[in-house]
Amino acid sequence: MGVEGCTKCIKYLLFFFNFIFWLTGGVILGVALWLRHDPKISTLLGLEYDGNHAPSTFYISVHILIAVGAVMMVVGFLGCYGAIQESQCLLGTFFACLVILFACEVAAGIWGYMNRDTVTKEMKIFYDNAYDSAVNSNMQEKNNAATLVLKAFHETLSCCGKGTGTNLLTQLTDITGITNICPSNTFTSCHDRINELFHDKIYLIGIAALVVAVIMSFTATLTHGWTC
Numbered sequence: 001m002g003v004e005g006c007t008k009c010i011k012y013l014l015f016f017f018n019f020i021f022w023l024t025g026g027v028i029l030g031v032a033l034w035l036r037h038d039p040k041i042s043t044l045l046g047l048e049y050d051g052n053h054a055p056s057t058f059y060i061s062v063h064i065l066i067a068v069g070a071v072m073m074v075v076g077f078l079g080c081y082g083a084i085q086e087s088q089c090l091l092g093t094f095f096a097c098l099v100i101l102f103a104c105e106v107a108a109g110i111w112g113y114m115n116r117d118t119v120t121k122e123m124k125i126f127y128d129n130a131y132d133s134a135v136n137s138n139m140q141e142k143n144n145a146a147t148l149v150l151k152a153f154h155e156t157l158s159c160c161g162k163g164t165g166t167n168l169l170t171q172l173t174d175i176t177g178i179t180n181i182c183p184s185n186t187f188t189s190c191h192d193r194i195n196e197l198f199h200d201k202i203y204l205i206g207i208a209a210l211v212v213a214v215i216m217s218f219t220a221t222l223t224h225g226w227t228c
Contacts, residue, residue, distance in 0.1 A: 011084075011086065014083040014091075014219075015080055015083040015084060017215070017218055017219045018076055018079035018082075018083055018094075018219060019076070019080055020215060021072060021075070021076040021215050021216070021219050022072070022076025022079075022080060023076075024072065024076075024211060024215055025068075025069050025070070025071070025072025025073040025075075025076050026069070026073055027069075028065055028068060028069035028072065028208050028212065029065075029069030029070055029072075029073065030069075031065070031208060032062055032063075032066040032069055033066065035062045035065070035205075036059070036062045036063075036066065038201075040156050040157070040197060041058065041197070041201070043152060043156050044123070044153065044156060044157075044197075045058065045059065047126075047130075047152055047153075049130060049133070049144075049145035049146045049148070049149045050133070050145055050146065052126070052129065052130075054123070054126050055119070055122035055126060057115065057118050057119050057122055058119045058201070058202075061202070061205050062205075065205060065208065068101070068104070068105070068212070071097075071101065072101070072212070075094060075097045075098065075101065078090060078093065079091070079094040082094055098219060101216065102217075105209060105212055105213055119198045119202065120194055120199065124194055127150075127153055127162070127190055127191075127194065128162055130149045130150050130153070131150055131161070131162060133146035134147040134150045153190055154182050154183055154186070155183060157190060157193035157194070157197065158183065158186055158188065158193070159186060159188045159189060159190040159192070159193040160182035160183065160186045160188070160189075160190065161182070161189060162189065162191055163189050163191060
C-alpha cells in the first residue's frame with residue numbers, strides 16, 4: 001500500500017513537472033515571438049543603405065528560442081501524456097528528447113556567452129558607418145539612404161550621435177541648417193541606447209535559458225527514476 005502510494009505520488013509529481021515544462025515552452029515561445037516582432041528591433045534590423053544591411057545576429061538567438069519553445073511544448077505534452085498513461089515507451093522517448101534538448105541548450109548557452117557583445121558591436125558599427133556616410137554626403141543630398149537610416153535610428157531610439165562630441169556637433173549643424181539628422185533637444189548617445197536596447201533583450205534570453213535548464217534537470221531526474 002505504501003509503495004503504491006509512493007508510486008502515485010511520483011506519477012503526479014512527474015505530471016506536474018512535465019506540465020510546468022510544457023507551460024515554460026509556451027512562455028518561451030511567446031517571449032521569442034515578442035522579441036522577434038518588437039517594434040524598435042524590427043525597425044532597426046530592417047534598415048539598409050547602399051547594399052549594407054543591419055546585422056541579423058540577434059535574430060539567430062531569437063529563432064533558436066522559437067524552435068526550443070515549440071519543441072518544448074511538443075515534448076512537454078508527450079511527457080504529460082506518458083505520465084498519466086504510465087507508458088514506459090512514451091516516458092523513455094520523452095527522456096531521450098530531454099537529453100537532446102539539454103545538450104542543445106548547453107551549446108546555445110555557450111554560443112550566446114561567446115557572442116554576448118557581438119550584437120551591440122555590430123549594430124554600433126552599422127550605425128557609425130551610416131552616420132559617417134550621412135554626414136559626409138549631407139551637404140549634397142539631405143534625403144540619401146544613409147541619412148534616412150540615421151533618422152530612423154534617432155527617431156526610434158530618441159538619440160543622436162556616437163558620443164557626446166558628435167552629439168553636440170550634429171545638434172549644432174542641425175540648428176545652422178547644414179544638416180537635418182537629429183531630433184531636437186536629444187543629448188543621449190546612440191551607442192548608449194543600442195547598449196540599453198540589446199543588452200536587456202540578451203539578458204532576457206539568458207534568463208529564459210537558465211529557467212529551462214533548471215526545469216529540465218528536475219524533470220529528467222524524475223523521468224529517469226520512473227523509467228528505471
